[in-house]
Amino acid sequence: MRLWVICLQALLFIGLLIAIGQSGLFDTIMGRNVRMGDPLFEDYQRGSIPFIDVDGRDVFVAQSHPDNPLILSGFPAYASKVFRLPTDSRPLSGTYNIAFATDAVPDAEGALRISINGVKRADVVLNQGRFKRRAKIELTPAELASGQLEVKLALVGRGPMAECTPNEALAAVVTILPESGLHLKLDKAPSTTRDRLALWGDLIPVKWDEDDKVADLATLLAAARLSEKGYGIYFGESGYAAQALTDIDKGAAIRPDRTQALRYPVSLVSAIENGGARRFDRETTWRYRYDVGQLPNGELPSALDLRLLLGPIAETRTALFVTLNDHLLFTRTLTDEDQRFSHSIALPTADHLDRNQLEITLTAHEREEMRCGARRLIAAEMLPETILRGGGERLVPAIVQLRGLLAANRPVALKAGALTAPQGQATAQLLGQMRPSALAFGTQRPGTTIEVLTGDIAGALARVRPAGRQWLVHFPDDRREGVMVEPFARDASAAWAAVALLVTVHRPVPVPPPATPATTPLRATAPAP
Secondary structure, eight states: OHHHHHHHHHHHHHHHHHHHHHHTHHHHHHTSOEEOSSOOOOOGGGTTGGGOOOSSSEEEEEOOOOSSOOEEESSSEEEEEEEEOOSSSOEEEEEEEEEEEEEEOTTOEEEEEEEETTEEEEEEEOOSEEEEEEEEEEOOHHHHHSSEEEEEEEEEEEOOOSSOEETTOOOEEEEEOTTOEEEEEESSOOOSHHHHHHHTTTEEEEEOOTTOSBOOHHHHHHHHHHHHTTOEEEEESSSBOHHHHHHHHHHOOOOHHHHOOOOSSEEGGGSGGGOSEEEESSEEEEEEEEEGGGSGGGBOOOEEEEEEEEOOOTTEEEEEEEEETTEEEEEEEEOGGGSEEEEEEEOOGGGOOSEEEEEEEEEEEESSSEEOSSOOOEEEEEOTTOEEEOOOOBOOOHHHHHHHHHHHSOOEEEEOBOOOHHHHHHHHHHHHTTOGGGOOBOSSSOSEEEEEEESSHHHHHHTOOOOSEEEEEEOOSSGGGOOEEEEOOTTOGGGGSSEEEEEEESSOOOOOOOSSOOOSOOOOOOOOO
């Protein structure tokens, strides 16, 4: 009888171990991975502010302020991150700490490949299902001695092959989490402005007290001047304000990587993630972003000279698509004769926005709709000869003309009531578009008044008494369109904005118009994907 009891207890114990193993509890206890519940996509604009410690010699360096969240979808997918290293306090040792969330279908096999300054440093194998993963890469002396680190991320692998699956199947998604960054040990605690800016990833925390009945105008203007220089600003409960923020502004240089002027011809391979050969199964996309403000004298590119080198594409259905801001510019079905592809594609003025994204997508499918057995890899490389050619129309955005008018009608009086942190941040970014460093602000006999409108803006516009020359400045819903400037009207589109600036020039001093203003209206953009 005792033997039967022992056997039964053994079976129950074995069953319990199997259940715990399948649940992933062992992996969680050992810290190998963390299974996720519902996916959470964090505030990417916040950057790594909650994780930064710059009070001692052990510090955390955040990635340079991102314009978009880093999400890699499907095999293969590519992204890049840039980290500026402190220069006055010298790094002695350090690691690159990456945290990412994965969502992979069953039987998908893949890895996140990490390269630093062009050298492959790690492959982290993906788990099936939803998990959070972390990895550390020890930095070499050569990497620590460089001024910045360029981290290239590649999601490589293949989808499930046990059964026939449609060609368009998506097997894995990786989201890079904001706490990713560099952990450095320095020879001394950072004390200079440029070192602190590097540690913040050029994203400056601004302390904003929402209890004030009147907005802190000194903080708004200091944040606006930093935004003008290309720095990211994040309004919240902690950070710098008023004089402390003004001192940071005085010591902050203009960010060359955010305000860098482009020169024609512009190579698309200059973007880190576009360089090198790719091997893909179904689809791959090269992306290049540029702002009108970066172009020489506002001269738009007239054409894309596309040069690609392709691997064997026989017995496949291979197609090429080129889009600009979601507008289709070019399509072609490729043949064996296109293994070295060369073509020039016109870039219409009407398809340009203030912030532009050019996408070149290559798709390759088996001729059979359903795929079974071994996969077929296609190789492709964007060649350095792929460039944007100048010669397009010159665009002078309305904000540029408004800046000239404000500079000629000083001083400028700024008025604002109570603002929440998001409203204060949007206000500072709008003011940053007006080149506040070139303006004199004051309330004695102002030549121009800028009033911040929030809440019921439509009601506020109905109460405005027209005076002088007036404009409304706000951000459209699609931020790729840049800042919008429109003449004052009670039914203007600014009535539906969250924050708008009412600009009133009391005694307009005439400003000469640009020599070659834009003549073609910009086309309305398609909804962002």
